[in-house]
Amino acid sequence: MSSFFQEPDSDDEIPQLPPELPPLHPVASSSRASSSRPSITQDSFLSRLEATASPRPGIRTDHEDGIGEEMEEEEEEDEYELEEGEVRRLGKAWSRERGTGGILAWEGELVDSLMDKLEQQQKLVDTLKSDPDTSEEEHFKLVLVQTEMERVKYLIRSYVRCRLHKIEKYSYHIILTPSLHSLLSGAELSHAQRYTELLHTHYSHSVLDSLPEWLRKMDDTYGDGLSMVTKPNPNLPVLIYCTRDCGEITLDSGEQAALAKGSTHLVKYRLVETFVLSGQVEVL
Amino acid sequence: MALPKTLQPSLTPDELTFLAEEEEISIVPLFSMTRIRLLSGIYGSFQPPSSSKVPLWLAISLKRKRKCRIVPPIWLNVETLQTLLKNEKERGEEFGRLPGRRFVEVSKVLLDVAPDDLAQPALLRSLLKDLREVRQAKIRLGLQSEGVMQGSYLQVTNLTPIELTELKPFLVKAMGMMQALEPRRDEAEGDE
Amino acid sequence: MYGDLALQLVTASHRSTLSTTPQLPLPKYALPLILSICLETRQLGTSIASAAESHGQVSLSQDRALVCSLTVQHLAARRNKRCLLAYLHNRVTGIKERWWDAGGGLAYLLSSANNAAVNPDSDAPDLRSALSPQELDFLRGYNNLMLDYKTDFLDVLDLTAGIERPPGEIMVDVRVVRDAGEVVLEGGERVDFRKGERFRLARSAVERLIVQGFLEEV
Numbered sequence: 001m002s003s004f005f006q007e008p009d010s011d012d013e014i015p016q017l018p019p020e021l022p023p024l025h026p027v028a029s030s031s032r033a034s035s036s037r038p039s040i041t042q043d044s045f046l047s048r049l050e051a052t053a054s055p056r057p058g059i060r061t062d063h064e065d066g067i068g069e070e071m072e073e074e075e076e077e078d079e080y081e082l083e084e085g086e087v088r089r090l091g092k093a094w095s096r097e098r099g100t101g102g103i104l105a106w107e108g109e110l111v112d113s114l115m116d117k118l119e120q121q122q123k124l125v126d127t128l129k130s131d132p133d134t135s136e137e138e139h140f141k142l143v144l145v146q147t148e149m150e151r152v153k154y155l156i157r158s159y160v161r162c163r164l165h166k167i168e169k170y171s172y173h174i175i176l177t178p179s180l181h182s183l184l185s186g187a188e189l190s191h192a193q194r195y196t197e198l199l200h201t202h203y204s205h206s207v208l209d210s211l212p213e214w215l216r217k218m219d220d221t222y223g224d225g226l227s228m229v230t231k232p233n234p235n236l237p238v239l240i241y242c243t244r245d246c247g248e249i250t251l252d253s254g255e256q257a258a259l260a261k262g263s264t265h266l267v268k269y270r271l272v273e274t275f276v277l278s279g280q281v282e283v284l
Numbered sequence: 285m286a287l288p289k290t291l292q293p294s295l296t297p298d299e300l301t302f303l304a305e306e307e308e309i310s311i312v313p314l315f316s317m318t319r320i321r322l323l324s325g326i327y328g329s330f331q332p333p334s335s336s337k338v339p340l341w342l343a344i345s346l347k348r349k350r351k352c353r354i355v356p357p358i359w360l361n362v363e364t365l366q367t368l369l370k371n372e373k374e375r376g377e378e379f380g381r382l383p384g385r386r387f388v389e390v391s392k393v394l395l396d397v398a399p400d401d402l403a404q405p406a407l408l409r410s411l412l413k414d415l416r417e418v419r420q421a422k423i424r425l426g427l428q429s430e431g432v433m434q435g436s437y438l439q440v441t442n443l444t445p446i447e448l449t450e451l452k453p454f455l456v457k458a459m460g461m462m463q464a465l466e467p468r469r470d471e472a473e474g475d476e
Numbered sequence: 477m478y479g480d481l482a483l484q485l486v487t488a489s490h491r492s493t494l495s496t497t498p499q500l501p502l503p504k505y506a507l508p509l510i511l512s513i514c515l516e517t518r519q520l521g522t523s524i525a526s527a528a529e530s531h532g533q534v535s536l537s538q539d540r541a542l543v544c545s546l547t548v549q550h551l552a553a554r555r556n557k558r559c560l561l562a563y564l565h566n567r568v569t570g571i572k573e574r575w576w577d578a579g580g581g582l583a584y585l586l587s588s589a590n591n592a593a594v595n596p597d598s599d600a601p602d603l604r605s606a607l608s609p610q611e612l613d614f615l616r617g618y619n620n621l622m623l624d625y626k627t628d629f630l631d632v633l634d635l636t637a638g639i640e641r642p643p644g645e646i647m648v649d650v651r652v653v654r655d656a657g658e659v660v661l662e663g664g665e666r667v668d669f670r671k672g673e674r675f676r677l678a679r680s681a682v683e684r685l686i687v688q689g690f691l692e693e694v
Binding site for chain 3 (some may be wrong): 089115118119121146147150151153154156157160161164180187191194195198199201202203205206207208210211212214216220228270
């Protein structure tokens with residue numbers, strides 16, 4: 001029985017893990033219905049998941065200005081990102097998602113790729129575990145493989161759930177704002193839709209239907225400017241670490257703040273949004 | 285909620301440690317093993333007494349199974365920590381630069397799991413504690429200074445993620461209150 | 477005074493963290509209060525409507541008192557709505573917290589076994605009786621939504637497994653705290669969990685039972 005764990009020079013016997021993802025391409029990708037990575041099997045997680053809009057992370061479709069600028073930065077960033085493993089990249093995406101108030105782009109390619117690999121790992125683990133010829137060394141390696149698998153599963157779980165939380169929190173807002181839709185996966189968008197309906201039904205049946213007709217809507221704005229539709233607050237401060245020099249920004253007070261490489265700041269999200277989306281700064 | 289309340293303010297120290305565990309560290313394996321291909325890379329082969337680089341989580345796992353010795357990072361020794369501490373004390377209000385952004389997490393984990401691979405672990409622990417306290421004191425002092433809460437901006441270079449995530453909820457809340465007290469800005473500025 | 481009832485509702489909701497702490501029992505749905513507030517709001521609505529009918533056009537200069545009173549009624553009605561929705565929303569959050577905390581086990585969440593775990597000594601209402609029928613519907617609906625969402629990932633991972641603590645070693649030592657009978661674990665293994673016995677098993681396989689209080693990590 002060929003072992004998954006033999007020296008790489010017996011490669012032809014070893015089931016290959018999917019090759020590294022091709023470099024991410026700028027912009028146009030937001031029109032893709034599904035991830036463009038080479039699919040190993042028709043049956044993969046990828047094809048079973050609903051059409052996933054996987055735009056280049058960080059490009060928001062309602063940003064008309066500065067696209068040219070952004071493309072240049074991405075090229076630099078591609079080189080930077082190629083050196084980083086997928087697990088680390090997901091770790092950063094997770095950190096970003098947890099550290100910011102609004103929704104960021106769904107890292108479809110990354111998640112799909114890791115899910116596929118996990119699935120394959122699991123199959124191999126199951127096969128080897130039940131094979132009586134598996135050596136002690138191989139059994140030990142399986143333990144290490146499984147330990148890593150639990151870590152990656154945990155990361156994906158936490159990432160997905162963090163997004164779910166935000167999606168449910170701002171579900172109404174998301175439904176009402178088409179430009180946000182490309183940031184979500186197909187499944188997330190569908191969830192946002194159905195959740196909004198579920199909530200609406202609940203409120204209607206619980207109280208709204210018992211109120212006068214003119215009070216039955218769900219998108220009022222109150223006298224103090226507060227709207228019933230909760231939106232993320234772009235003024236919420238975020239912690240950022242500058243992986244490269246980002247020049248200066250003007251704070252609300254009028255002062256300048258230098259975002260030098262290696263510096264860390266607590267600053268209002270909307271002032272540094274571009275840098276967060278382009279990956280020039282990391283969110284803690 | 286999909287995201288439990290305890291996790292909502294910011295990443296927890298446990299979670300930060302999880303991220304720190306992706307960093308690589310050297311180990312000396314106490315057993316032989318051929319190369320292993322994991323999702324995060326290919327590691328090994330392990331041939332004592334040669335050292336090998338592996339992710340921290342793997343090193344910890346092996347260490348717990350008594351299958352390796354961990355080679356401490358170059359900064360994790362008494363002399364370096366004493367220098368860092370001295371430096372921190374002499375710097376007044378500024379924060380000293382610590383070796384690596386995951387300094388706190390890595391040193392804690394190594395002291396917990398592999399004290400026998402470190403020289404004078406008790407002293408190291410005490411130095412790390414002192415260092416932490418000096419920095420905490422500076423943080424408290426810094427928060428009291430004028431103008432910190434204004435404008436919802438704070439430069440926090442050289443503070444580590446663990447120190448920052450501890451502070452963040454308080455700062456966000458305080459800044460939020462300051463913002464509420466400020467005269468209202470145009471709605472347009474805040475919109476997407 | 478208009479809005480007094482709504483204030484009661486909101487105060488109760490705001491003061492207690494009971495709703496949103498999953499380990500504590502959810503307070504009973506304040507049905508009488510809600511019905512009263514809805515009634516008051518309908519009455520306000522009727523009053524406004526009939527004033528509009530009988531007076532037609534009103535102007536601020538000529539009918540000051542009337543305009544004032546209509547405005548107050550209108551605002552009071554809107555405020556009632558806001559309070560009602562705030563109350564409901566707060567509870568919805570609490571319901572979802574409990575669902576996630578129970579690892580998505582709906583049957584378990586609504587059962588009496590869970591109630592015993594949550595409040596062993598008091599005779600506070602168990603979750604099922606604390607919910608209004610609409611809330612129960614919501615819970616079921618949410619459960620279905622989440623099961624659907626889970627499916628996409630299920631071949632590889634269980635979305636409802638815990639995320640509060642990053643994974644440590646893959647095996648975990650447990651002791652049985654409450655009889656769980658014979659349980660079929662991931663991978664087909666059958667284990668008879670009897671009180672007092674200890675096992676060493678894969679964490680992912682028994683996490684659910686730990687969350688539900690049958691097993692205790694040693």
